Amino acid sequence: MSSFLLAFNFITDVKFSEPFLLHPYSQTENSIFGQIMRDIFYRTKQLDDLTLRGSSRASVQSFWNIPEYEIGFDIGAHPWDLTSSIRHLFISHTHRDHIGGLYQFIARRQKLNLLPPRIFVPAPMLSRVQKFLEIWQELDNSSFKFTLLPIIAGERISWETGEGRILELEALTTRHRVPSLGYVVRENGIPRVAYSGDTLPEALDENPVFYHANILIMEMTSANGLYSPESIHFFGHTHFQDILDRKEFFGNRHIVLSHFTCRQSMNLLCRHVAKVFPDRLKGRLIVW
Numbered sequence: 001m002s003s004f005l006l007a008f009n010f011i012t013d014v015k016f017s018e019p020f021l022l023h024p025y026s027q028t029e030n031s032i033f034g035q036i037m038r039d040i041f042y043r044t045k046q047l048d049d050l051t052l053r054g055s056s057r058a059s060v061q062s063f064w065n066i067p068e069y070e071i072g073f074d075i076g077a078h079p080w081d082l083t084s085s086i087r088h089l090f091i092s093h094t095h096r097d098h099i100g101g102l103y104q105f106i107a108r109r110q111k112l113n114l115l116p117p118r119i120f121v122p123a124p125m126l127s128r129v130q131k132f133l134e135i136w137q138e139l140d141n142s143s144f145k146f147t148l149l150p151i152i153a154g155e156r157i158s159w160e161t162g163e164g165r166i167l168e169l170e171a172l173t174t175r176h177r178v179p180s181l182g183y184v185v186r187e188n189g190i191p192r193v194a195y196s197g198d199t200l201p202e203a204l205d206e207n208p209v210f211y212h213a214n215i216l217i218m219e220m221t222s223a224n225g226l227y228s229p230e231s232i233h234f235f236g237h238t239h240f241q242d243i244l245d246r247k248e249f250f251g252n253r254h255i256v257l258s259h260f261t262c263r264q265s266m267n268l269l270c271r272h273v274a275k276v277f278p279d280r281l282k283g284r285l286i287v288w
């Protein structure tokens with residue numbers, strides 16, 4: 001049998017539900033919308049009583065969601081089936097891989113008759129983001145409802161989830177090439193989740209809560225010796241050596257490393273992380 005026919009055999013086993021549907025969409029069982037499209041890849045992991053969903057590669061896309069908190073951090077892309085679980089969105093900075101899905105998110109919330117989202121952006125960038133959204137609505141000849149708010153370091157935002165969880169978020173100073181912020185969410189006063197966004201490592205030292213949150217989601221753009229710390233710092237990012245230098249400080253239960261360079265495969269990056277952190281920081285490292 002020719003290799004052409006063998007290749008063809010591969011797809012004849014697939015049962016298509018519609019004649020022109022080439023890839024059956026995955027379904028999200030718990031969604032109030034029933035069968036839903038999975039349009040953009042992301043990972044999901046249960047960390048204690050919270051579900052972390054997201055994807056993060058430098059220059060590609062970064063977005064995170066914790067449905068129990070109805071919260072999103074960044075929105076470099078927006079998977080359709082996360083639409084209902086992000087009511088409060090916090091942008092760390094306005095680089096394209098962290099904000100590129102914003103308009104889709106706003107439009108889809110409205111399309112699905114969901115409450116308008118609250119979107120917080122670093123205050124110095126508010127008017128530009130507002131302008132960007134106005135132009136996009138003109139391009140679309142549409143009008144969408146949302147609340148866009150500035151946020152500065154030290155500011156605290158509270159909300160109660162539909163399930164009665166009372167949460168307080170605090171914005172943290174970070175250091176990047178555009179105005180930027182990190183965030184920590186406290187529940188009953190306990191720092192549960194901290195998100196660094198993109199930053200130089202000094203932001204960790206300047207905000208010790210990064211070291212104490214139960215779950216730390218942080219960037220580690222460089223996982224190997226291909227790039228020097230200086231070259232990584234030049235672009236406002238964190239190098240693996242910065243984390244090694246501070247390994248005694250991390251008191252977190254889970255440390256999610258993300259935002260790896262897109263110039264290397266995940267397989268290679270995982271091998272580097274295993275070499276650099278042989279004990280995975282006492283088993284707490286999660287390579288995202």
Ligand SMILES: [Zn+2]
Pocket residue numbers: 093095176198
């Ligand atoms: Zn960035």
